[in-house]
Amino acid sequence: MAMDPTPGAKPVSFAASRRSSLVAAIFLMATSAIGPGFITQTATFTSSMGAAFAFGILASVLIDFVVQINVWRMVSLTRMRAPELANAALPGSGHLLAIFVIFGGLTFNVGNIAGAGLGLNALMGLDVKWGGALSALVAIGIFSSKRAGAAVDRIIIVLGLVMIALTAFVAWVSNPPVGEALRQTVMPDSINFATITTIVGGTVGGYITYAGAHRLLDKGVHGVENLGAVTRGALSGIAVTGLMRYVLFLAVLGVVASGISLDVSGQAANPAAQAFQHAAGELGLRVFGLVLWGAAITSVIGAAYTSLSFITVFHKNVTDQIRNRGTVVFIVISLAVYLSLGTAPAALLVFVGGLNGLILPLGLSIFMWVGWTRADLMGGYHYPRWLLVLGTITCLLTWYMGYKSIGPIFAFLSL
Template identity: 45%
Template sequence: MGANLQRQLTDKERNRFLRGAVFLMATSAIGPAFLTQTATFTEQFMASFAFAIVVSLIIDIGVQLNIWRVISVSGMRGQEIANKVLPGLGFVIAGLIIFGGFAFNIANLGGAGLALNVLFDFPPALGAGITAVITIIIFSIKNYGKVMDRLMQAFGIIMIIMTGYVMFSTDPPYQEALIRTFVPEDWMILLLPIVTIVGGTVGGYISFAGGHRLVDAGVTGKENVGFVSRAASYGILTTGVMRIFLFLAFLGVVSAGFTLDENNPASTAFLVGLGDIGYYMFGVVLFVAAISSVIGVGYTSISFLRSFHPVFEKYNSWFIAGFITISATIFILIGQPVQLLIIAGALNGMILPIILVTILVASRKKSIVGDYKHPMWLIIFGAITAVVTVGASIIAFRGLLDLF
């Protein structure tokens, strides 16, 4: 059952796969858009944005627990599960996720190009090309999974430490942020940012990043449910720590009366908090966020092809390299096609409820999960989230129609 044979893990392997899945999911979510999005919402909603962050974290954990548990218990990747729930659905989901992956990868490579421009004054196109070459070299290594796991851990730790340092340097109003976490000024206006950051944290390919990594590692079967649940929760919490550190860093800046640079809002906190050296630290954080997202997008997007034909499994690393090369070529030739990013973002929001409903249906099918009993509280949690995200999908679809 599934793409990989289940196998017994040593404690050392178990811990490495746990950290690898956690940081693959977390660093895939923490890309250039994540930095900009957090800065913009903090400036707009001030301390009340803390409420949106906490609510989104709760939703994210519910989404990931549903998806990761069903994927791991079944031993199947997302597209295989979808095709078993409804023949052909897996191909649709795979197509949408790969399309979105291309669009977001172009943005990630653009972020990496900007970062290398900050650090070394390279032209953004050259920086994007260098980043693409580095990631392709990583995937050309025979046992790239182990290298990827360790790199993602290192990247995640670097981002958290540097952002935490900047947070303390900007001296944010911690007490006000704590109060507004539970008593926001107007929680109704926070619905849009909640939906937006949920989609950015667990939408599209990110939903499957860690789960597919565990399946590829052979961490499957109901006896690994506890392990998988911890990995899913730790992944969201890691993303949450980074989001909170960024939020507080930006809050310290805007509370002191500074205005974020509209062209590069995320850099302002680093500049204000630490001066010129802070700007270079921003370059490091942006580069690490961008390259880790390029790796996460490439790995997860192509994992949606691996079960469709043996050629995708046999030449997996070559297809990932091709995916990254095409993304880099598009960026170098035409830059970031804004309309493509908008369309991809809208589709990303629309696909989350489809994924959730598919997983919830799969959790009740013995042909998929065997005799595993999916907790009713998770099913209810997932169903509520699906209903909420359907509403968001309608908004996204209307926005999509406005483009044409």
Template identity: 50%
Template sequence: MSDRERKTFLRGAIFLMATSSIGPAFLTQTSLFTAEFMASFAFAILISIIIDIGVQLNIWRVISVTGLRGQEIAGRVLPGLGLFVAILIVFGGFAFNIGNVAGAGLGMNVLFGLPVEVGAIITAAIAIGIFLVRNALRVVDRVMQVLGIIMIVMVGYVMFSTSPPMQEVLVKSVFPDNYGALLLPIVTLVGGTVGGYISFAGGHRLIDAGVVGKENVGFVSRAANYGILTTGVMRVFLFLAVLGVVTLGYTLDEGNPAATVFQVALGDIGFKLFGVVLFAAAISSVIGCAYTSISFLRSFHPFFEKYNSAIIAIFIAISTIIFVFIGRPVQLLVLAGALNALILPIILTTILVASRKKSIVKDYHHPTWLIVFGIIAILFTIGAGYISIEAMIDLWTG
């Protein structure tokens, strides 16, 4: 493989992972937390990025060294665990894709005034078309890079327009007002950035590209770090944009907080700009979610490998049909959130165990400091799972 091809695959894996995590929920979540914690939220972002790097380095390195997908590694650690993890991820990804399709429909509504359902159908058709063309993965790589750059540039522009209090942010990123109060935002950010299927988006893409083996560990590590840092840049830009607006005394619309930021910063043009960002975030998440979720089925039967693109198309189509005819099933989304929050500690524990099994990693030595990093991430994601389950119980009983 030439250096040029390696760099192409590197960028593809980076943006697939990053844009998969930057969805409609990402925009809303970051905006609401910023409005609540103000400059102190910078500490939560910083800690979550550090933890995210530890998670991705552990998962991507072991996946690449073994040349096995997440479910295959789990199956070798404990028979039956691979199928269990695959079912959880596919179901969780499917439920979240309903929300992604809805977000894309809302973005089309903001941009063109189309009914949200019509916008969702158009989005699904675009995403399905991408997977059905020849050399689909190369097209996915290019589309994800373009969408990722669009989001970062536009949110960055809004950030500079709002003039956030940078000196206060730098101080509060290390010395926030209340460390304990930021535990919930930290576990939520970690779960939203590397929870569920998202952890494996880039890693599975590198396997499909043939970037495997111990000789590629350094290359894979850089890809993992760049992916998290790309997501982190987007999170920081959005955080600073929101902070600049709320510092001026504006109140965010709870139903659509990110839209308020764009509109305050740039007026009616800003609202249209928000539509572009929302659509880009949503359709990139639709593509990333579908690709990664279905990748967890490919090792169970040749049928899933042979008809991978068609199955991805069906996955997207069913998600869209459910949204159009049933609406946004809140209970299903909350349940998926709980499952995805639980998946990461299960699979990360499996990865750490696998990293010490010579029958799986051969002569590769996984660094001890990464094991420690992984254990810390597991503790945080267990907390995220507990919080998600509590939310699910409250929804069902309330």
């Protein structure tokens, strides 16, 4: 029998492919979570709560950890997308989940367009409504052009690195009270459930919960044999998101602690931009505007495309062409809603995070049901009891936080 002339070539190739898929999934999750909503929510709550917001960040990271570990692992083990898994476990629940995720994705996209408007306002002084409209058209053009899309992907990586460097610089220059922040991370003076619900929703709510897991599924990284890699990928994504949120919090905290008051509710309010301008001057403001706009543009495309991936639960034979057209329509509808609202863009970005935080418990409840009662869907795999216990506690906590937060979250629409 002839031997393979290059023994081990296929395993190495698969390992490289798996690493590439994991990096892509981590990047997708992190960039989805570190969008205009993430930036504006952090600046808004740091401005209003000061160092006490540090506890909210810690709580959000811990909740993110439990949610993503469970979702990524169960999607990998069952080899099913979230709505398909939900229907298999509880008939009809997948359709309900899809409706809520698509609706949540629509609100996310309205906020993303608002964020793009804020970005162009900081970059060029353009009116936020005109900036949002122009950005939505640019997003449609990028999505419709594969060549432009590939170029933007590379540009966004560069902008992401610029954002990290600029945020770290501002955190250093603004000289935040680090000791007080560390104390209140574990011993807060006050706890605000609406704040935690909002930043959890902005980081891991709605479609973001499933974006990375579905990406791995599409790339063939699934099954028990890949469980360790999937778990490490989820942890890496959470770590990147958590670190960025804390550094951004310190950057804004330094500005706020110096006595600067940030506008968080006016029609042209852009609290994060104000903080960056104060710490890094006019150049810092313009660079921040470019980064915010870039993050918003990719979030507009990503939220629309990922949200519409859930429509396959209603009809299996949805072609790529139909989904692509639907993505364009989704962006247009998001723009129309944004233009019709009188809510300040910054307040809108906070609201959409909160709304998706209210949606989060529904999907998590279904996944916990699968973990406790449907080992058959996971090929008989004995799911770790400690993860199920943590997941169930987190699920109950998110329901409670949602109940306590409904009023304050919807109040942002009146700003």
